[in-house]
Amino acid sequence: MSTPEAAPSTSGSAPRCPALVRLSLAGFRNHARLELRLEPRSVVLIGPNGVGKTNLLEAISLLAPGRGLRRAGLGELLGPAATAWAIGATLQGLAGVREVATALEATGRGDRRVATLDGGVRRGPVSLAGVLPLLWLTPAMDRLFVEGAGNRRRFLDRLVYGLDPAHAERLQAYDRALRERLTLLRAGRRDPAWLTALEARLAADGVAIAAARVATVERLGAALAAEDGPFPAADLALVGEMEAALATTPALAVEEGFATRLARNRATDAEAGTTTVGPHRSDLAVSYRARGTPARLASTGEQKALLIAILLGQARVASAAGLAPVLLLDEVAAHLDEARRRALFDRLAAHPGQVWLTGTEAALFAGTAATCQGIALAGDGWRMVDLLP
Secondary structure (H helix, E strand, O other): OOOOOOOOOOOOOOOOOOEEEEEEEEEEOOEEEEEEEOOOOEEEEEOOOOOOHHHHHHHHHOOOOOOOOOOOOHHHHEOOOOOOOEEEEEEEEOOEEEEEEEEEEEEOOEEEEEEEEOOOOOEOHHHHOOOOOEEEEOHHHHHOOOOOHHHHHHHHHHHHHHHOOHHHHHHHHHHHHHHHHHHHHHOOOOOHHHHHHHHHHHHHHHHHHHHHHHHHHHHHHHHHHHOOOOOOOEEEEEEOHHHHHHOOOOHHHHHHHHHHHHHHOHHHHHHHOOOOOOHHHOEEEEEEOOOOEEHHHOOHHHHHHHHHHHHHHHHHHHHHOOOOOEEEEOOOHHHOOHHHHHHHHHHHHHOOOOEEEEEOOHHHHOOOOOOEEEEEEEOOEEEEEOOOO
16 A cells, blocks of 8 residues: 655654554555554544454554454455565654564464564564553454353453563463363373373463452452443453452462362363363453343443443553553444543543544544544555544
8 A cells, every 4th residue: 555644753742651653564454565654642543444444453453462353363364465464563652662563474384473572583472461551442342241251251361461461471371281281181191290280380370360360350340430430330250260269268279279170170171172170261240330230131332331431441440550551442432422422532531541543434533633643544545634623
C-alpha cells in the first residue's frame, strides 16, 4: 500500500506510558505494506468494513506474548501472495524509545514466530512480556460469558499479564510440562523420576499461576466495587480447586498436594488423554451485581457493558500500579447508546495510556478530538482526518 506523508511522532511531551508512534506491516493480512507514523496520543481508525482496521489492532496485539486478539494460526496471518509477514513498532514513553518487532520465520521444523527488542537477538514471543502492556475488546468477545471456560481463562490471564509480566512465562512453562507429561503417559513410558520431576514443575508453576489469578481478581474486584458509573457493576469469582485451596492453605502445602495428586492420577490421566486436575481447568465466574445473576443470563447489550466495565476497571488497577496498558477497542462505540458512548470516551480520556478505537464513521467519535488523532484507512493507504471536538 502507498503511504502518505506521515504525522510527526515527536510532537508534545513524552507519554507517561509506552505509546506507539510508528507501526509498520509487511505481508500481514490485507496489508501488503503499510507504515503509520503517529503522535503519542490515542488513535481512532475510521474506514468501511473490510478495509483492515481490525487487522491493525491484531498486529498490535502480536507485539505481546500469545496468539493475538484473534488467536489465529501463523499461516492465517499471511497476506495474498505473501510468503512471510512482519510487524514493527516504535514505542515512546518516559523510559525512552524502544523498537519492537515480530515476524514469521520459516525453519526446518516448520514456521515459528520470532520477536526482537531494539534490534537484538531473535527470541520467542514470550520475550515481549511486559514491554507493551495490552488489553483489548473485540466483537468476537461478546459471547465470552456463554462460551467455554477456556476463553474466560485466556481473558483472565491477559488481565494478569498487565500486573505480572512473568505470568506469561509461567504459563508457557506449565503448558510445556503438561504436554510432555501427557506424551509420556500416552506412550506408556512411566519413568517415575522423569514424571516426578515434571509433576514438581507443574505443581510449582501451577500454584504460582493460580495465586497470580487470585491476586488479580481480588484487586480488580475491589476496583469494580468502588466504581459507581454508567456501566453495570460486576462481581468476579475464581472457580477452581487450587484457587479455593489457596484461600485457606499455605501455598507450599497446596503445591505439595497438587504434586501428590498428579502422581496418583497418572493412570487416570493416561486413559483420559488429558490432565484432569490443575489451574488449566479453572474458570472465571462473572455476575451482574444489580441482579445477582450470572452474566451469561444477561442480554447481549448488558454483557457487552459488563465487559467494558471489567476492562476499564483493570485499566485503572494497572495504571495505579504504573503499568497503564494500551487499550485496543474494536467497534465498541458503535454498539453503545449516546450516553454510554460519551461516558466511555470520558473514561478513556482519563486513561494515562494510549487507546486505539475503530469505527466506520467519524461521527461516532465526536468529542474525542482533544485526546485522539483520526486516521482514515482506504484501499490505497491512509490519511489523517479531523475529529469533531
